[in-house]
Amino acid sequence: MYKFILLLLLLYASTANAQVITGAERTTEYLPLLKGKRVALLVNQTATIGRTHLVDSLLKLHVKILKIFSPEHGFRGNADAGAKIGNSKDPGTGLPIVSLYGKHRKADAADLKDVDVLIFDIQDVGTRFYTYISSLQELMESAAENHKPLIVLDRPNPNGHYVDGPVLLDTTLRSFIGMQSIPIVHGMTVGEYAKMLNGEKWLKNGVQCKLTVITCKKYDHHTFYQLPIAPSPNLPNMAAIYLYPSTCLFEGTVLSLGRGTNLPFQVFGHPSYPKDLFSFTPRASTGNKNPVLKDTTCYGYNLTGTPEQARAEMNGRIQLKWLIQAYNLFNDKEKFFTPFINKLAGNRILQQQIRQGLSEEEIRKSWEPALSKFKITRRKYLLYAE
Numbered sequence: 001m002y003k004f005i006l007l008l009l010l011l012y013a014s015t016a017n018a019q020v021i022t023g024a025e026r027t028t029e030y031l032p033l034l035k036g037k038r039v040a041l042l043v044n045q046t047a048t049i050g051r052t053h054l055v056d057s058l059l060k061l062h063v064k065i066l067k068i069f070s071p072e073h074g075f076r077g078n079a080d081a082g083a084k085i086g087n088s089k090d091p092g093t094g095l096p097i098v099s100l101y102g103k104h105r106k107a108d109a110a111d112l113k114d115v116d117v118l119i120f121d122i123q124d125v126g127t128r129f130y131t132y133i134s135s136l137q138e139l140m141e142s143a144a145e146n147h148k149p150l151i152v153l154d155r156p157n158p159n160g161h162y163v164d165g166p167v168l169l170d171t172t173l174r175s176f177i178g179m180q181s182i183p184i185v186h187g188m189t190v191g192e193y194a195k196m197l198n199g200e201k202w203l204k205n206g207v208q209c210k211l212t213v214i215t216c217k218k219y220d221h222h223t224f225y226q227l228p229i230a231p232s233p234n235l236p237n238m239a240a241i242y243l244y245p246s247t248c249l250f251e252g253t254v255l256s257l258g259r260g261t262n263l264p265f266q267v268f269g270h271p272s273y274p275k276d277l278f279s280f281t282p283r284a285s286t287g288n289k290n291p292v293l294k295d296t297t298c299y300g301y302n303l304t305g306t307p308e309q310a311r312a313e314m315n316g317r318i319q320l321k322w323l324i325q326a327y328n329l330f331n332d333k334e335k336f337f338t339p340f341i342n343k344l345a346g347n348r349i350l351q352q353q354i355r356q357g358l359s360e361e362e363i364r365k366s367w368e369p370a371l372s373k374f375k376i377t378r379r380k381y382l383l384y385a386e
Contacts, residue, residue: 168346233287250343260291269300
């Protein structure tokens, strides 16, 4: 019966990504670590084995799950970015869901007193400001401080084929969208990043957790992997995911980047731009209750395309050309940037460089030597070929 259930779970694996075997799918590697243990998982809607959620899969395999921890966007992945989410109960399983986003971001001793082992399984997209790696760090700290082993079920990084962007060196700019001195695009899976957090003693007070990474199979850093499930409401497709490292910088401006449309992170615009440009109107929607420039027609540019086109357009690097173009087109330049741009960029100089009229190549040169130094450190923790 046990083997039959495993076969059923794996039967439904996505044929588009059949060549990649995720950590979650390699149940024989981690089920022995869960035998007779009380388990808690930090997961969202992306934690699946084939088409079945990991929680449901493990319950069918008689794993004793006591609770679910949820990250930004919630367990089902449909909450607004930055929305504070309360604790709840999963209607399907009756398991308690403890939100680790908002005031209670870190599991404490009370949360973990009845837990023997922790599991992390969330699909990331490989950028510093995507908060799932911050949730991972705080779970690792909780695990270390409370002497609980942590199992990371690894998944491919869709932006794992390059490393780029300014490194966050100004510690005053650290926040939940940037907790460590890494570039915008770090080029690591969550399993590799967890090993770096441990190995470089970047966890709070230099603690280290008992970490096990269940790696992917048939994957390397240049594998073209299409995510079977959207990782958050505003990254609905692969074009958005590939463009995100560049277009997310528009969150630090007064422009709309398409939240509240069917093309989030794939368009950008403003009501003041020429009326003959591409037009769109942000509306309230699931995951976007109050988008920037809500109900206002914006004019600008549509960057979307097929996954292959978007990946090719990025050309293995962060593209600053769109941000520079948008700034040059904006009339009231003093109001173009908001203070949030500094946290996104990880420095206070990017907006100054754009204001001064520096070219993209001149700006990129300023990212060295910190970027090269990070690449050397990163190399120590890679689990997959480049």
